[in-house]
Amino acid sequence: MANHRWPILLLIVVVLSCSPFFGHGYDFAAPGGGTKTAYLKVDASGNQHPTIPSTLFGVFFEEINHAGAGGLWAELVRNRGFEAGGGVAPSNIYPWNVIGDERAVKVATEPTSCFANNKMALRVDVMCDGASCPAGGAGIVNPGYWGMNIQQGKSYKLVFYLRSIGPVDLTVVLIGFNRTKKLAAQNVGGAFTGWTKREVVFKPIMSDPNASLAITSSHKTVVWFDQISLMPLDTYKGHGFRADLAQMVADLKPGFIRFPGGCFVEGAWLRNAVRWKETVGPWENRPGHFGDVWNYWTDDGMGLYEFYQFAEDIGALPIWVFNNGISHTDEVDTTMIGPFIQEALDGIQFAVGPVTSTWGGLRAAMGHPKPFDLRYVAVGNEDCGKEHYRGNYLKFYYAIKSVFPNIKVISNCDYTDPSTPTQDPADYYDYHKYTTASDMFRLRHQFDTVPRTGPKAFVSEYAVWREDAGLGSLKAALAEAGFLMGLEKNRMAAYAPLFVNANDRKWSPDAINFDSYRAYGTPSYWMQTFFSQSNGAALLNATLDGRSSAHLAASAIIRSDPATGNSYLTVKVVNVADDPIDIKIDITGANIDSRFVSKKTEMTYGGDVMAENTFDEPLKVDLNRDNFVI
Numbered sequence: 001m002a003n004h005r006w007p008i009l010l011l012i013v014v015v016l017s018c019s020p021f022f023g024h025g026y027d028f029a030a031p032g033g034g035t036k037t038a039y040l041k042v043d044a045s046g047n048q049h050p051t052i053p054s055t056l057f058g059v060f061f062e063e064i065n066h067a068g069a070g071g072l073w074a075e076l077v078r079n080r081g082f083e084a085g086g087g088v089a090p091s092n093i094y095p096w097n098v099i100g101d102e103r104a105v106k107v108a109t110e111p112t113s114c115f116a117n118n119k120m121a122l123r124v125d126v127m128c129d130g131a132s133c134p135a136g137g138a139g140i141v142n143p144g145y146w147g148m149n150i151q152q153g154k155s156y157k158l159v160f161y162l163r164s165i166g167p168v169d170l171t172v173v174l175i176g177f178n179r180t181k182k183l184a185a186q187n188v189g190g191a192f193t194g195w196t197k198r199e200v201v202f203k204p205i206m207s208d209p210n211a212s213l214a215i216t217s218s219h220k221t222v223v224w225f226d227q228i229s230l231m232p233l234d235t236y237k238g239h240g241f242r243a244d245l246a247q248m249v250a251d252l253k254p255g256f257i258r259f260p261g262g263c264f265v266e267g268a269w270l271r272n273a274v275r276w277k278e279t280v281g282p283w284e285n286r287p288g289h290f291g292d293v294w295n296y297w298t299d300d301g302m303g304l305y306e307f308y309q310f311a312e313d314i315g316a317l318p319i320w321v322f323n324n325g326i327s328h329t330d331e332v333d334t335t336m337i338g339p340f341i342q343e344a345l346d347g348i349q350f351a352v353g354p355v356t357s358t359w360g361g362l363r364a365a366m367g368h369p370k371p372f373d374l375r376y377v378a379v380g381n382e383d384c385g386k387e388h389y390r391g392n393y394l395k396f397y398y399a400i401k402s403v404f405p406n407i408k409v410i411s412n413c414d415y416t417d418p419s420t421p422t423q424d425p426a427d428y429y430d431y432h433k434y435t436t437a438s439d440m441f442r443l444r445h446q447f448d449t450v451p452r453t454g455p456k457a458f459v460s461e462y463a464v465w466r467e468d469a470g471l472g473s474l475k476a477a478l479a480e481a482g483f484l485m486g487l488e489k490n491r492m493a494a495y496a497p498l499f500v501n502a503n504d505r506k507w508s509p510d511a512i513n514f515d516s517y518r519a520y521g522t523p524s525y526w527m528q529t530f531f532s533q534s535n536g537a538a539l540l541n542a543t544l545d546g547r548s549s550a551h552l553a554a555s556a557i558i559r560s561d562p563a564t565g566n567s568y569l570t571v572k573v574v575n576v577a578d579d580p581i582d583i584k585i586d587i588t589g590a591n592i593d594s595r596f597v598s599k600k601t602e603m604t605y606g607g608d609v610m611a612e613n614t615f616d617e618p619l620k621v622d623l624n625r626d627n628f629v630i
């Protein structure tokens with residue numbers, strides 16, 4: 001229970017509405033006319049209001065839509081180790097290609113790498129020599145993930161491994177989209193009779209959001225390449241995350257981050273499910289894997305360590321979802337689940353174990369001796385109905401509790417769903433909801449009557465989708481806002497999915513849309529920023545008059561700032577009706593002094609409830625930014 005003795009300095013009224021006429025003036029009372037009026041009573045009296053947990057609103061990161069590979073992870077080279085084509089040579093090296101005259105160069109994969117976990121390397125035979133070579137030479141080129149965003153004034157570090165027969169004289173070059181402009185180039189020469197690591201820092205003289213990396217020779221040569229990485233030096237907190245995308249997640253002020261999936265964790269087949277041990281340690285030694293649910297290869301630059309690091313960097317508690325021996329297609333019988341349990345225990349030890357432990361030691365070697373603040377793990381994703389889930393779950397639960405008694409365990413079984421009745425022990429249970437706008441708005445009452453004892457609901461995925469949402473509509477955001485107001489009575493929640501690279505949209509809608517150089521938030525993204533203030537705030541009683549509550553939802557919080565001694569009272573109101581409704585807000589019991597001011601923030605868009613933001617109009621759905629307070 002929060003005790004609020006400080007004066008309320010600022011009243012923030014957040015209005016989410018499809019009507020541009022909703023609310024006028026800070027008391028929102030209609031001056032007259034035909035518009036309906038609703039009444040909202042906010043009771044701030046007393047000083048024992050329930051405290052909303054600081055983990056109430058968070059985010060869910062899944063490796064879907066190239067959220068990480070080609071997204072949040074700032075690596076610019078795609079298929080950096082030539083492993084994406086599989087372990088049988090010769091293999092496909094997409095999206096690598098040859099550059100220069102194709103008659104002047106021959107390429108083929110060979111399993112001869114110096115890296116034990118990913119044996120494929122690329123042999124390049126340049127067959128032209130001097131004057132017989134095309135201008136710029138012949139070699140290989142990588143366009144990254146639909147173009148590399150190369151910016152003048154920034155620095156980019158190229159790391160690669162090579163081996164050659166005799167001396168080589170190579171040019172490593174960042175080239176513009178039309179392949180005529182050199183944005184940056186350097187020479188790499190020498191005799192590399194054994195595998196050798198080379199590093200180059202580029203300082204481009206021009207910008208191009210659609211650039212490529214090329215490695216060429218103008219001399220006859222045979223050279224092998226492997227593990228070619230190009231990263232901007234300017235990444236979020238220096239930890240390898242694309243700065244603009246990481247900042248957008250941080251701006252949501254998430255209390256937690258659930259990762260790395262979703263279906264990504266399960267795999268269509270177990271053989272393709274993510275296995276955390278293959279995503280840690282030196283990046284050159286990570287084999288990468290094909291995510292067969294979302295159908296793309298990931299080099300696993302963003303592995304388990306990077307997820308924990310990202311959580312720490314944005315001030316969110318990590319929630320690790322691990323595979324429980326069940327995929328979309330195959331399952332491990334409970335009698336043989338032991339190795340999967342050990343893998344999960346090792347993953348927890350990797351996060352929180354002492355540096356003297358095997359996996360805590362690896363974490364320390366990777367740069368983080370201090371344990372990460374892992375408090376929650378989820379046993380699988382959406383697997384409750386599967387044949388072996390319940391049996392496997394119990395074994396995971398008891399094993400985790402016996403070794404890590406403080407770790408909270410999240411079950412996939414919805415404890416409120418009569419079709420999957422369960423008494424199994426759990427700290428939280430997953431609740432996923434993708435639905436229509438009207439159903440989402442209706443669900444604001446879903447948790448009003450569930451028991452307050454026993455496992456708590458974790459709404460780990462929610463979104464309005466399909467025809468009400470398109471690629472992210474105002475209508476969807478309004479319904480979700482109503483749903484979240486219902487959740488403020490102590491349920492954890494995360495929108496899904498978080499990211500989409502617009503070049504490979506596997507799932508819509510998504511909160512943050514991006515390409516190689518741009519990013520924008522959907523109305524659902526901006527709606528969530530209104531709720532970040534609720535984490536750790538005091539929840540007030542906010543009551544709408546009966547007639548209004550069918551189309552309106554409202555909530556009120558007081559957020560205190562111990563540094564200033566001030567408190568901020570925020571009233572959020574959402575109107576999902578077709579018509580404008582004026583609202584009169586009656587606040588009682590607030591300790592208001594002479595410094596009191598009020599402010600209104602609106603999210604609306606005149607006329608079109610299906611309005612979406614786009615790359616060209618990233619703030620089309622009007623956020624009334626002059627008044628925008630987060």
Ligand code: AHR
Nearest residue numbers: 262263264381382496497
């Ligand atoms: O968020 C997209 C997918 O929806 C997730 O992978 C899965 O958990 C759910 O079905």
